[in-house]
Amino acid sequence: MFGVTLALVGSTGTGATQISSPRTIKITAKKFEYSPAEVHLKRGEHVVLELTSLDRKHGFKLPELGIRADVPAGTTARIEVTAEKAGRFPFACDVFCGDGHEDMTGTLVVDP
Amino acid sequence: MHIDRRELLKLLGLGGVVLGSGLPGFSLAAGKGKVAEDFFFLQLSDTHWGFSGPPNPEADRTLKQVVQTVNATKAKPDFVVFTGDLTHTTDDDALRRKRMGEFKAIVSGLHVSKLIFLPGEHDASLDKGQAYQENFGALHQSFQHKGVHFIALDNVSDPSGAVGDTQIDWLKSELGKLDKDAPIVVLTHRPLFDLYPQWDWATADGAKVISVLEPYRHLTVFYGHIHQENHRMTGHIAHHSAKSLMFPLPAPGSVPKRQPIPWDPQHPARGLGYREVEVAAKTAEVKLEEYDVKGARV
Numbered sequence: 580m581f582g583v584t585l586a587l588v589g590s591t592g593t594g595a596t597q598i599s600s601p602r603t604i605k606i607t608a609k610k611f612e613y614s615p616a617e618v619h620l621k622r623g624e625h626v627v628l629e630l631t632s633l634d635r636k637h638g639f640k641l642p643e644l645g646i647r648a649d650v651p652a653g654t655t656a657r658i659e660v661t662a663e664k665a666g667r668f669p670f671a672c673d674v675f676c677g678d679g680h681e682d683m684t685g686t687l688v689v690d691p
Numbered sequence: 692m693h694i695d696r697r698e699l700l701k702l703l704g705l706g707g708v709v710l711g712s713g714l715p716g717f718s719l720a721a722g723k724g725k726v727a728e729d730f731f732f733l734q735l736s737d738t739h740w741g742f743s744g745p746p747n748p749e750a751d752r753t754l755k756q757v758v759q760t761v762n763a764t765k766a767k768p769d770f771v772v773f774t775g776d777l778t779h780t781t782d783d784d785a786l787r788r789k790r791m792g793e794f795k796a797i798v799s800g801l802h803v804s805k806l807i808f809l810p811g812e813h814d815a816s817l818d819k820g821q822a823y824q825e826n827f828g829a830l831h832q833s834f835q836h837k838g839v840h841f842i843a844l845d846n847v848s849d850p851s852g853a854v855g856d857t858q859i860d861w862l863k864s865e866l867g868k869l870d871k872d873a874p875i876v877v878l879t880h881r882p883l884f885d886l887y888p889q890w891d892w893a894t895a896d897g898a899k900v901i902s903v904l905e906p907y908r909h910l911t912v913f914y915g916h917i918h919q920e921n922h923r924m925t926g927h928i929a930h931h932s933a934k935s936l937m938f939p940l941p942a943p944g945s946v947p948k949r950q951p952i953p954w955d956p957q958h959p960a961r962g963l964g965y966r967e968v969e970v971a972a973k974t975a976e977v978k979l980e981e982y983d984v985k986g987a988r989v
Contacts, residue, residue, distance in 0.1 A: 640891070675817070675847075677817065678779065678782070681890075681949055
């Protein structure tokens with residue numbers, strides 16, 4: 580199994596790290612959509628995004644939080660996120676996957 | 692047909708002005724015993740041949756119309772460069788090759804002596820450039836024209852949108868032959884800088900590429916991919932994107948989704964066009980003129 584783990588500290592983070600088991604948010608990727616395409620977490624919440632590709636290699640890029648990962652076919656990438664800043668942060672597939680690649684986008688929503 | 696300033700100069704017998712100068716870059720550009728010469732080329736981009744859909748109900752005619760427009764212009768460019776996404780992507784390898792063949796047949800009707808092609812991700816990402824190379828040759832290349840060094844980079848045949856270390860080493864080698872004042876034009880499909888990575892409008896290792904380009908003082912980048920004009924500086928390097936010849940896209944980040952701007956029947960082909968690039972050989976300065984598909988300056 581291929582795994583990617585990114586431990587992130589938010590832009591206004593104080594360094595306090597939650598050590599309890601983070602909530603896991605499962606996201607599937609397939610041509611040409613993420614499901615769910617909108618993911619919610621609370622400000623300061625520590626979560627793991629668990630991305631699984633159902634068909635071919637995809638990417639996951641969320642520039643405003645400095646996140647990017649490959650999601651090869653049939654594998655799962657795990658990305659730890661602690662977002663300290665509320666807002667809507669778009670993510671997109673950055674591994675060209677065909678006619679519809681440009682539509683493969685989503686939004687991570689950090690609620691206040 | 693339009694008559695532009697260049698044509699006017701030709702008609703007045705002032706075209707093809709020969710320049711001589713001791714300015715930085717000139718001696719290297721011209722070589723011993725020669726003089727550098729101004730010239731112009733056209734940049735056409737994102738023709739997406741094979742696309743069909745509401746964003747362009749004239750999809751099977753727009754490229755042909757531009758070929759006619761260019762041919763109807765009296766002053767001929769030294770060459771035409773296509774900065775990628777020549778064809779619209781497909782999972783069907785046979786259809787991809789068919790589209791490439793059709794595209795080649797159409798643009799071979801251009802009355803110019805030289806055509807330069809670059810791949811876009813729609814042409815080359817799904818098969819790592821195999822069909823592209825069969826039809827158009829090398830994925831990256833360099834050439835000289837009237838003393839100006841052109842370097843065409845491939846940032847699409849790797850589906851993650853990277854140039855890659857091997858090609859960067861080649862780039863270093865190419866640039867290493869040149870004086871830091873040499874006039875250089877770099878051509879790519881995707882922007883080399885992070886224009887709007889949320890929409891994948893970037894090159895994965897673009898920062899590394901730009902750091903290699905930075906020491907060269909007279910260097911300009913032309914690219915496509917974003918289906919609109921955009922002019923940006925990274926340090927002293929100017930980056931100019933071109934319009935598409937299939938459908939325009941919204942300004943970076945201006946809307947939630949990067950969907951094509953809808954076709955306006957009241958203004959057909961609005962937002963589509965091509966570019967003329969005039970190169971002043973003695974200074975390596977470039978001047979841009981933008982045209983719509985009918986050849987009207989915009």
